[in-house]
Amino acid sequence: MTPELTKRPRLAPGCRLNEKSQPSRVLLMPERALRLNGPSLEIVERCDGSHTIQQIVADLQKLYSKAEPQKVQQDILGYLERLQEQRALDFE
Amino acid sequence: MHAPISNPLALVAELTHRCPLHCVYCSNPLELTARSRELSTASWARVLREAAELGVLQADFTGGEPLARPDLTEIIRAARAAGLYASMITSGLPLDEKRLDELVAAGLDHFQLSFQGAEEEAAREFSGTRTHAQKLRVAEWVKRHRIALTLNFVIHRQNLHQLEDMIALTEKIGPGRVEFAHVQYYGWAFANRERLLPTREQLDRSLEILKKAEERLRGRIKVEYVVPDYYAKYPKPCMGGWGRKVILVKPDGDVLPCHAANVLPGMTFENVEKRSLKQIWEESDAFQKFRGVDWMPDLCRTCDRRDQDFGGCRCQAFLLTQDAAATDPVCSLSAQRGVVDAILRDVNRSNAAAPEAAAPEPEWLYRPNPA
Ligand code: SF4
Ligand code: SF4
Numbered sequence: 178m179t180p181e182l183t184k185r186p187r188l189a190p191g192c193r194l195n196e197k198s199q200p201s202r203v204l205l206m207p208e209r210a211l212r213l214n215g216p217s218l219e220i221v222e223r224c225d226g227s228h229t230i231q232q233i234v235a236d237l238q239k240l241y242s243k244a245e246p247q248k249v250q251q252d253i254l255g256y257l258e259r260l261q262e263q264r265a266l267d268f269e
Numbered sequence: 270m271h272a273p274i275s276n277p278l279a280l281v282a283e284l285t286h287r288c289p290l291h292c293v294y295c296s297n298p299l300e301l302t303a304r305s306r307e308l309s310t311a312s313w314a315r316v317l318r319e320a321a322e323l324g325v326l327q328a329d330f331t332g333g334e335p336l337a338r339p340d341l342t343e344i345i346r347a348a349r350a351a352g353l354y355a356s357m358i359t360s361g362l363p364l365d366e367k368r369l370d371e372l373v374a375a376g377l378d379h380f381q382l383s384f385q386g387a388e389e390e391a392a393r394e395f396s397g398t399r400t401h402a403q404k405l406r407v408a409e410w411v412k413r414h415r416i417a418l419t420l421n422f423v424i425h426r427q428n429l430h431q432l433e434d435m436i437a438l439t440e441k442i443g444p445g446r447v448e449f450a451h452v453q454y455y456g457w458a459f460a461n462r463e464r465l466l467p468t469r470e471q472l473d474r475s476l477e478i479l480k481k482a483e484e485r486l487r488g489r490i491k492v493e494y495v496v497p498d499y500y501a502k503y504p505k506p507c508m509g510g511w512g513r514k515v516i517l518v519k520p521d522g523d524v525l526p527c528h529a530a531n532v533l534p535g536m537t538f539e540n541v542e543k544r545s546l547k548q549i550w551e552e553s554d555a556f557q558k559f560r561g562v563d564w565m566p567d568l569c570r571t572c573d574r575r576d577q578d579f580g581g582c583r584c585q586a587f588l589l590t591q592d593a594a595a596t597d598p599v600c601s602l603s604a605q606r607g608v609v610d611a612i613l614r615d616v617n618r619s620n621a622a623a624p625e626a627a628a629p630e631p632e633w634l635y636r637p638n639p640a
Binding site for chain 1: 327352354378414415416417418445446487491
């Protein structure tokens with residue numbers, strides 16, 4: 178299900194980013210690790226329970242201003258939905 | 270010539286072989302390591318640091334029963350200090366609330382509560398035992414903290430009829446994740462396989478139940494399951510490939526590519542007290558032996574699936590064909606598939622088409638074998 182733009186995604190219990198000092202950034206979670214780079218890292222860093230999806234979309238549209246804004250929103254919604262199905266995220 | 274060596278992503282730390290339970294399908298080796306030979310706290314701390322330097326992301330603390338180590342809190346703290354994700358699997362039996370608080374304060378990220386440790390009594394009667402009440406309490410305590418909770422059910426012929434009860438219990442507890450793993454036939458389970466292997470009918474029915482549960486719980490509880498590969502068409506990618514993603518340290522410090530590797534003849538394992546984890550990973554005979562494709566029989570070396578299943582499980586190949594370098598006989602292309610079919614015939618007395626093993630998800634870095 179596509180999440181609503183007013184929801185605030187937050188990493189689920191037991192899911193966290195590895196330390197900034199490490200050479201590549203990954204999302205650590207039970208039995209898995211997901212490599213993050215560029216946009217995926219920008220998104221996950223904002224999944225702190227304080228940003229709404231709307232805000233994350235606006236931030237990313239600014240950061241990737243060459244991309245089609247509608248496409249950016251579509252991609253973010255799809256990505257968040259998949260993370261939620263993996264139980265890496267809660268929408269609060 | 271060897272393929273370039275990737276770094277391990279998960280360290281399986283078998284802290285102890287001590288365990289209050291006696292499961293017939295225990296994955297521990299038939300010869301258990303004595304307490305007096307277990308690594309010290311300081312050695313584990315060093316091993317965890319070496320693992321992180323080698324590129325490991327996650328430490329999975331297992332046993333036996335990891336809670337049987339009085340220094341578990343310190344070991345978890347050492348894992349976090351090294352920058353690792355800390356996960357443990359436990360029966361939950363020797364745990365009280367205070368000890369859990371300490372483990373969480375030390376940095377525990379993921380708590381896996383196993384329902385594999387079903388004592389005979391609990392296995393027969395799934396709910397209403399003392400063990401069961403304790404597990405429910407433990408799950409409640411865990412949920413008060415912001416850590417991940419997974420329920421882990423080991424399923425087999427003797428308890429498959431309780432699958433729906435297990436799912437109902439899971440919903441009642443409400444973890445983020447649940448794993449249903451069919452017993453894998455190594456160690457104790459190989460010796461007991463006649464009693465544990467489900468019939469095809471039972472398997473099909475269980476898959477139906479699990480698929481439905483997966484659908485229904487999507488977005489709430491992540492349901493994962495591992496099918497018994499005797500029924501599959503192709504073998505599973507054991508440990509994500511030999512010496513590719515997972516490194517396993519035994520209670521006494523011996524380092525293995527897979528928890529059943531000590532059943533293989535002519536294997537010698539190096540110990541963390543003598544060499545660094547990096548040296549062992551990159552150079553030891555045990556890790557080099559079945560790494561890459563050079564060791565493979567022609568059948569696998571020339572097969573499209575060789576980078577997907579890596580020729581299957583070495584231990585299974587040895588247990589069933591007496592040749593550790595054979596194609597896993599579970600593979601339908603193997604000339605020795607007959608060995609597996611004969612076992613299945615005994616269990617089923619019929620022989621229909623086999624379901625395919627579930628394909629791994631491509632975008633994730635790894636998925637070590639559960640249980
Ligand atoms: S399977 Fe696990 S819980 Fe059961 S006896 Fe073996 S170590 Fe203990
Ligand atoms: S022949 Fe070997 S590589 Fe091919 S599917 Fe069978 S086990 Fe896998």
